Amino acid sequence: xxxxxxxxxxxxxxxxxxxxxxxxxxxxxxxxxxxxxxxxxxxxxxxxxxxxxxxxxxxxxxxxxxxxxxxxxxxxxxxxxxxxxxxxxxxxxxxxxxxxxxxxxxxxxxxxxxxxxxxxx
Numbered sequence: 322x323x324x325x326x327x328x329x330x331x332x333x334x335x336x337x338x339x340x341x342x343x344x345x346x347x348x349x350x351x352x353x354x355x356x357x358x359x360x361x362x363x364x365x366x367x368x369x370x371x372x373x374x375x376x377x378x379x380x381x382x383x384x385x386x387x388x389x390x391x392x393x394x395x396x397x398x399x400x401x402x403x404x405x406x407x408x409x410x411x412x413x414x415x416x417x418x419x420x421x422x423x424x425x426x427x428x429x430x431x432x433x434x435x436x437x438x439x440x441x442x
Contacts, residue, residue, distance in 0.1 A: 323374065344389045348398075349381045351407040353427045353436040360421065364404035368397050 350361050359378050361383060365374035370391025385397065402413045405421040407428075412418075416428045418428065426432045 328400045329379055337353055342388050342390055343386055346385045346387070346394055347382055349409045350376060351381060351424065351427045352376065353377070354378065354403055354425060356361065357425050357427065360404050360425070361401060364400040365397055368392050368400050370371075371397060406440055 326337065336358060352358065352361055358378055360376045361376045362403040365371050365383070368387070371385060372388065373386040376384065382403075387397065398408055398411070401408065402411060403417055405417040405425075406414050407413050407418075418426075424432065424435075434441075
């Protein structure tokens with residue numbers, strides 16, 4: 322009986338630890354199009370430990386699932402900034418921003434206006 326109880330305790334402990342690895346986070350990232358979406362999501366996924374990244378073109382919200390034992394939000398956000406996209410609290414460097422495609426220049430009001438029509442279709 323002790324053996325069965327010991328195995329049961331071991332399995333319960335293992336399941337409890339496995340459930341605590343994944344964390345979810347959501348925050349805003351600037352961008353205007355599907356090219357931005359690909360760039361933002363790729364920047365996240367290249368971070369070891371990120372399991373899922375989904376950026377919404379209309380709301381600018383990024384939803385993440387990541388392993389807290391392998392990475393943290395600062396590392397993920399750093400890769401997004403390096404890809405040239407601003408966060409609510411931090412702007413990408415001018416050098417990183419200059420590296421994105423001209424149609425993705427989300428800081429330019431004219432570019433934003435051009436993409437508004439795409440979102441309503």
